Every structure is written in C-alpha cells, then in structure tokens.
Amino acid sequence: MSTAQWLGLIAGIAFGFLLQKGRALRFDKQIGAMLLKDMTIVKFMLSAILVGMVGIVALSSAGVIQLGHKPMNVGAVVVGGALFGGGWAIMGFCPGTSVGALAEGRWHAIFAIAGMIAGAAIYAELYPFFKSTVLAWADYGKIGLPDVLGVPPWAIVAAFWLVCIPLFVWFERKGL
Amino acid sequence: MKLRTKDGGWNPYVAGGLLGVLAVLSAYATTIWLGKTSYLGASTTFVRVAGFIEKLFSTTHVAANAYFIKEKIAVDWQFMLLIGIFIGALISSLTDKSFKLESVPPAWVERFGPSVARRAIAAVLGGAIAMIGARMADGCPSGHGLSGSMQMSVSAFVALAMFFGVGILVANLVYRRKS
Numbered sequence: 519m520s521t522a523q524w525l526g527l528i529a530g531i532a533f534g535f536l537l538q539k540g541r542a543l544r545f546d547k548q549i550g551a552m553l554l555k556d557m558t559i560v561k562f563m564l565s566a567i568l569v570g571m572v573g574i575v576a577l578s579s580a581g582v583i584q585l586g587h588k589p590m591n592v593g594a595v596v597v598g599g600a601l602f603g604g605g606w607a608i609m610g611f612c613p614g615t616s617v618g619a620l621a622e623g624r625w626h627a628i629f630a631i632a633g634m635i636a637g638a639a640i641y642a643e644l645y646p647f648f649k650s651t652v653l654a655w656a657d658y659g660k661i662g663l664p665d666v667l668g669v670p671p672w673a674i675v676a677a678f679w680l681v682c683i684p685l686f687v688w689f690e691r692k693g694l
Numbered sequence: 695m696k697l698r699t700k701d702g703g704w705n706p707y708v709a710g711g712l713l714g715v716l717a718v719l720s721a722y723a724t725t726i727w728l729g730k731t732s733y734l735g736a737s738t739t740f741v742r743v744a745g746f747i748e749k750l751f752s753t754t755h756v757a758a759n760a761y762f763i764k765e766k767i768a769v770d771w772q773f774m775l776l777i778g779i780f781i782g783a784l785i786s787s788l789t790d791k792s793f794k795l796e797s798v799p800p801a802w803v804e805r806f807g808p809s810v811a812r813r814a815i816a817a818v819l820g821g822a823i824a825m826i827g828a829r830m831a832d833g834c835p836s837g838h839g840l841s842g843s844m845q846m847s848v849s850a851f852v853a854l855a856m857f858f859g860v861g862i863l864v865a866n867l868v869y870r871r872k873s
Contacts, residue, residue, distance in 0.1 A: 526772060527781075534785075545802065561707055568711070571843070574845055577718065595831050595853050599860070600827065602856070608819065630818075633825070637740070641830070642744065663851065
C-alpha cells in the first residue's frame with residue numbers, strides 16, 4: 519500500500535471509531551436531528567468544527583497547510599445541497615456514516631449504500647448535462663468567509679465559539 | 695456533564711472535539727507526507743466504487759466518461775478512509791458491545807412498520823437522490839459540513855444550510871405522524 523493509502527486507512531479507523539463512540543452513525547440519531555428531537559449529531563458535528571477550526575486556522579495562517587475551499591458554485595451548492603438534504607432525510611444516513619452503520623451491525627445500511635452507488639453512476643452519466651445547466655449558472659470560485667467579509671479568520675473562529683457555546687447550554691437545558 | 699451517554703457511548707461533545715483534533719492531525723500529516731493537504735470527505739469514493747463496478751461490464755464506457763475521468767477511478771486516500779471508517783466502527787462497536795444486527799431502523803419501524811422491502815426501496819431511492827445532490831454540490835456532511843466549515847469556506851456554510859434546511863423539511867413531512 520502507498521503512503522497515501524496508509525494515511526487514509528489510519529485516519530479512517532480513528533474517524534469510524536469516534537463516529538461510533540459518539541453514536542453518530544445511527545439512522546435514529548440522524549432523523550432525530552432533522553426532527554429537532556435529538557441533537558446528538560449536531561453536538562458532535564459542531565464540536566468537531568469548533569475544535570478543528572482552531573487548528574486549521576492556526577496551521578494555515580502559519581503557512582503549514584493549504585486551504586482547499588470547494589467552489590461556491592451557486593447552482594451546484596444550492597440545488598445539489600437541496601437534493602442531498604431531501605435524500606438524506608429519506609435514507610437516514612450520509613455517505614460516511616452509512617459505511618460505519620453497516621460495520622456496527624445495522625446491515626440495512628447496505629440499501630442506502632447501494633442507492634448511493636447508483637446515484638453516483640447516474641450523476642456520472644448526467645454530468646455533461648449538469649455541466650451546461652445547473653453548474654453553469656454562477657460560480658464565485660473558491661472563496662472563504664474571512665475574505666468575503668473582510669475580517670481576520672480568528673474573528674470568525676471567536677464568533678463561532680460565542681454562538682455555539684450558548685447553543686450547547688440551551689440543548690442541555692432542554693434535554694435535546 | 696456526563697462523560698458517558700445512557701447507551702454506553704461517549705459524550706458527543708467529547709467525541710466530536712476529538713474528531714476535530716483528528717481532522718487537524720490528518721490535514722497536517724497529509725501535507726507533510728503527501729505534499730498536498732487532504733481533508734476528510736466521503737462522497738467521491740462512491741463515484742469510484744460505481745466506476746469500478748461499471749468497469750466489470752464495460753471498460754471503454756468508463757474510460758470515455760467525462761466525470762469518471764475527472765474523479766479518477768482509483769483506490770486513493772479517501773477510498774481507504776472509508777474502509778477505515780468501517781474497521782474503526784467495527785472495533786468500537788464490538789469492544790463496547792453496541793454492535794447489533796438490525797434489519798430495519800427502530801425509528802423507521804415506528805412510522806412505516808417492520809417491512810424490510812419497504813425500507814430497502816426508500817433507502818435506495820433516498821440514497822440515489824442524496825448522492826446525485828452530493829456530487830452536484832461537490833461534497834457531503836463530511837467534505838462540506840466538517841472539512842469545509844473548519845476552513846470557513848463559503849460553499850460549506852451554504853451547503854450545510856441546504857442539507858439541514860431541506861432535511862428538516864422532508865423529515866417532518868415523512869416521519870412526523872399527524873396527531
């Protein structure tokens with residue numbers, strides 16, 4: 519195996535372990551979040567973002583790592599995001615969690631995985647069509663929020679913490 | 695704040711925080727060893743799996759497809775990441791005894807009954823729609839939601855708002871019983 523494959527495998531094992539320990543893999547947890555009844559995956563995701571953001575901003579400001587923004591292509595992100603949201607609600611898994619759910623014995627995740635592979639194949643066939651339609655509407659390129667707002671990255675990190683911590687307190691008070 | 699949840703899992707804030715640390719370590723490690731920063735993501739691998747399966751039937755079709763050419767059908771870093779997720783979740787669930795064979799999710803049974811076929815049809819359809827969306831948006835809750843947000847990408851925040859906004863809407867239509 520190549521170095522890239524080893525690094526991916528090791529990171530993946532840790533990723534899967536944490537997803538499972540955080541009980542973020544379950545169908546019920548994902549649907550629970552969308553019904554605003556069980557905020558487990560929201561707490562899990564936001565905590566990861568809060569901590570990860572600090573490290574990513576520190577390392578990228580120091581020039582150690584490169585940022586890899588995905589393009590702000592309006593049609594792609596808005597239409598694609600909406601399709602994903604709708605499909606996600608019916609499927610009850612996302613691409614990463616489906617594989618982990620299968621591993622923790624929830625074998626019905628295989629249907630979601632099969633559907634996603636079919637979806638990827640369909641997208642590959644329709645790609646030329648999307649490229650000349652939805653993807654061609656407006657593309658603002660690879661942009662970051664600090665550049666758009668004209669504020670230092672650390673200000674946004676601070677703002678995130680200031681919004682999320684009270685939100686967490688509220689979740690715990692409400693028992694969500 | 696309890697460190698263990700009722701079902702024996704870890705506190706989601708702790709597990710999530712550790713995932714944040716992992717995301718940073720992984721970005722650092724890939725930069726150092728591979729020369730290019732890789733961020734956690736999952737959905738592109740489904741394209742590669744589709745490509746590998748289609749190759750069994752027609753290599754020329756796959757070789758001529760613009761999207762498969764763009765995404766390169768290979769077992770790369772992210773492909774191994776997904777295999778790792780499987781192994782990690784397996785280790786975790788077997789060691790804390792939360793591994794459980796389940797043919798239909800409990801919340802689904804509550805709303806639609808125990809039929810495996812019904813669940814299978816919905817999951818295949820939902821999965822296909824979701825993956826078309828994820829590939830169009832160029833990311834899923836991992837690539838956009840986690841990695842994009844950590845980098846403060848504009849696309850990530852818009853995508854995340856769409857994922858949850860439409861997800862909440864559809865979930866409420868599908869799973870909430872009229873009372």
